[in-house]
Amino acid sequence: MPHTDLLSTIPATMRAIALLEPNEQIELSELELPVPDVVDNELLIKVEYVALNPVDACFAKQGFCKWEYPHILGLDAVGVVVKASKGVFPSVGARVMWHGNIGEQGVLSQYAKVPNFAVSQVPDEVNLKDAATLPCAGMSALVALDKLQLTEGDSILIEAGAGAVGQFAIQFAKQRGATVFTTASKRNHKLVKQLGADVVFDYTDKKLSDKIRKELGPQGFDAVLDSIGGETTVRNVELMRFCGRIACLNPLPKFEQELMYRRAPNIGIVSLGGAWLANSLCAQQRMSFMGNLLLDNLASGNIKIPQISDVEFSTKSISKALNRQIDGGFTGKQVVKINHE
Structure with missing residues (x-):
C-alpha cells in the first residue's frame, strides 16, 4: 500500500480498552482517545492483534506504580507502521511486533506508538496473529x-x-x-x-x-x-x-x-519491563533482536507456538480473558483481534 494511502486513513481518535482504576474484578472501560502523536524515532502502528499475558491481569488487579489512569492495558502487539519520520526504519507499510513499555500506555487500542529500535519486522511468511504470541513469553x-x-x-x-x-x-x-x-x-x-x-x-x-x-x-x-x-x-x-x-x-x-x-x-x-524502567537503550534493542530470533524460528518451523484462543475487542471479553489468565490451568495464548471498523 502506498505511504500516502496509509497516512490519509489515520483518524483523529481511536477506540481503546482501559482500566479506570485497579480492581479485583478487572472491570474495564472502552474509551475514545486521540491517536498518539509520534516524533523523532517513534513509529505509529495500526494495531492488528494484541496477546494477553498473566502480567496484564496481575497489574489490572493491583495497579502499577508508573501508571496514570485511565490506563490502556496490553504489552504484546503486532501491526502495520502507518507513520514514521523520514529515514526512520522500519518504514511505513512494514509489519512489526513488539513488547511494549510497562511504564507507559499499553496497546489494547486501534493505534499505538513505539520507538523504532524496539520493534521486530515480521517476515511475510509469518501470520500476524501467530507473531502476537511470541513477545512476552x-x-x-x-x-x-x-x-x-x-x-x-x-x-x-x-x-x-x-x-x-x-x-x-x-x-x-x-x-x-x-x-x-x-x-x-x-x-x-x-x-x-x-x-x-x-x-x-x-x-x-x-x-x-x-x-x-x-x-x-x-x-x-x-x-x-x-x-x-x-x-x-x-x-x-x-x-x-x-x-x-x-x-x-x-x-x-x-x-x-x-x-x-x-x-x-x-x-x-527475569524482567522484560526492566528494560524500559531502567531506561536501558541496549536492553530495549535486545528485545528487538530477541523478537527477530523468535520470528526466524517460527518462520523456519523450528518452534511451535501455544494454541491460540480468540478474544473479541470488547471490555467484557477482555476482562473475562484476563481473569482466565490467572485462574490457573490455562496453557495457550489469548489473542485479541483489534477491530478497526
Whole structure:
C-alpha cells in the first residue's frame, strides 16, 4: 500500500480498552482517545492483534506504580507502521511486533506508538496473529535461558512446562542440547513431550520432590527456570546442585540462611519491563533482536507456538480473558483481534 494511502486513513481518535482504576474484578472501560502523536524515532502502528499475558491481569488487579489512569492495558502487539519520520526504519507499510513499555500506555487500542529500535519486522511468511504470541513469553524464555548460561549436556527443570513461557523454554532448551525436566498437569504431559521434554512430572503430586530426586539422581539440576515463585522457588533451590543456577520470573521468597550456604545458588531475575524502567537503550534493542530470533524460528518451523484462543475487542471479553489468565490451568495464548471498523 502506498505511504500516502496509509497516512490519509489515520483518524483523529481511536477506540481503546482501559482500566479506570485497579480492581479485583478487572472491570474495564472502552474509551475514545486521540491517536498518539509520534516524533523523532517513534513509529505509529495500526494495531492488528494484541496477546494477553498473566502480567496484564496481575497489574489490572493491583495497579502499577508508573501508571496514570485511565490506563490502556496490553504489552504484546503486532501491526502495520502507518507513520514514521523520514529515514526512520522500519518504514511505513512494514509489519512489526513488539513488547511494549510497562511504564507507559499499553496497546489494547486501534493505534499505538513505539520507538523504532524496539520493534521486530515480521517476515511475510509469518501470520500476524501467530507473531502476537511470541513477545512476552518467548522473550522471557530466552532471557531466562541466557541468564542460566544453558549449554549442551546441562540438566534443567522448567516449571509449568505447558504454560506459554514453559512451552517456548522447552523448545529452546532442547535446541541448546539440554536434558529437559518439566512439571505439568497430567492432561498436558503429551503436549510437553511433543515439544521435547525428556521427563515430565505431575505438579500436583504430593511426592513430587522425592520422584524428581529418584529420576535425577543425587547430583541435582544444573539449572532451573522458575515461573511459579514462593515456596516452589525454595523447593527448587533445594533440588539444585551446589552453585547451580536459577532464573526467577516472580519475586523471591525469604530463604533460610542454611539453604543459601548449602546450595550457594546463582539467582537471576527475569524482567522484560526492566528494560524500559531502567531506561536501558541496549536492553530495549535486545528485545528487538530477541523478537527477530523468535520470528526466524517460527518462520523456519523450528518452534511451535501455544494454541491460540480468540478474544473479541470488547471490555467484557477482555476482562473475562484476563481473569482466565490467572485462574490457573490455562496453557495457550489469548489473542485479541483489534477491530478497526
